[in-house]
Amino acid sequence: MTQTIELADEITEDLHGERLDKALAIIFPDYSRSQLKSWIEKGLVTVDDTPVTVAKTPVLVGQEVTVSAEVQDDGYFQAEDIPLKVIFEDEYLMIIDKPAGLTVHPGAGCRSGTLMNGILFRYPESRKLPRAGIVHRLDKDTSGLMVVAKTIPAVHRLVKMISRHDVVREYEAVVSGHMTAGGTVDEPIGRSSQNRIMMAVKPEGLGKEAVTHYRIMEKFRAHTRLRLRLETGRTHQIRVHMAHIRHPLVGDPLYAGKRSRQISGASEEFTRYVSTFPRQALHAVILEFEHPFTGEQMSFSSEISADIAELLAVLRKDTLEHPEDIVW
Known part of the structure; x- marks a missing residue:
């Protein structure tokens, strides 16, 4: 059996002038260079929407590369009985409340135990869909709501809705630093030239448009609880934008x-707890959209995860113990 894959990314400045097959091997490390070269020669790779069939073709910064291909199911996409918290399901789509620690789909070094493996078990027909119907991602250690398509038409409509910003996605996060007001970060994002697993804010023209709105929900002595809304959905967008304005998650x-910032008067227990929090404090709390087939307005919410709720309780306790340090 085969699995359809759809890949897309942008050529960053560090890959400018590289051969297409080498650039793809760096951008999509889950697939071998020989496999990618084969797909190029079969016409399954496009550069700026134009098929390119010569692997040694040089690529240019800013070009959009896509791969649309099928791979053999050699165990890479096995169905597994993984518990999934499905909060809504009909014949077209399902809404999943993903826990932190669950990888969305298989990749290099993670061939099983993923959300995709669980979807294939729950809904075997999803094997016929690109990425088993997964139309957007959450990072492994980000928890919360995701929409998954169950048919090819649903895949196409949901992808289009997300690209048109017709799907409302809101998150809660706990960031370092005392923020005094909400705002918007409107900065392009692209792959980091120093570290391929990281993204970074890029100069205009060298990254993809990325817009994040945020507002304050709760203030602490040296941290802030935020509600964030995405206009775009770039890889690591919230994490990159918040770090860019010096308020990392x-x-x-x-x-x-x-380095964890030393907070005046904080107990050793507080400092240890905050500095060793085991994942980014980010949870997808709201998902709203018009049903792509029925037209019904859909709205879903997820309670903040237990570990972030505990983190908030620790921050509140410290704040109450040091009221003189709060600047409202």
């Missing part, structure tokens, strides 16, 4: 930096 292993 608590626990973020990539963007928060290695």
Whole structure:
């Protein structure tokens, strides 16, 4: 059996002038260079919407590359009985409340135990769909709501709705630093030239448009609880944008930096708890959209995860113990 894959990314400045097959191997490390070269020669790879069949074709910064191909199901896409919290389901789509720690789909070094494996078990027909109907991602250690398509028409309509910003996605996050007002971060994002697993804010023209709106929900001594709304859905968008404005997410292993800020008067227990929080404090709390087939207005919410709720309780306790340090 085969599995349809759809891949897309943008050529960053560090890949400018590279061969197409080499650039794709760096951008999509889950697939071998020989496999990618084969797809190029079969016309399954496009550059700026134009098929390219010569693997040594040089690529240019800013070009959009896509791969649409099928791979053999050699165990890579096995169905597994993984518990999934499905809060809504009909013949077209389902809404899943994903826990932190669950990878969305298989990749290099993670061939099983993913959300995709669980979807294939729950709904075997999803094997016929691109990425088993997964139309958007959450990072492994981000918890909360996702929509998954159950038919090819649903895949196409949901992807189009997301690209047109017709799907409302709101998140809650706990960030470092005391923020005084909400705002908007409107900064392009692209792959980091220093670290291929990271994204970064890029100069105009060298990254994809990325817009994040945020407002304050709760203030603490040296942290802030935020509600964020995405206009776009770039990889690591919230994490990158918050780090860019010097308010990285608590626990973020990539963007928060290695040093935890020392807070005056904080107990050792508080400092240890916050500095060792095991994942980025980010939860997808709201998902709203018009049903792509019935036209019904759909709205789903998810309670903040237990670990973030505990983090908030720790921050509140510290704040109450040091009221003189709060600037409202």
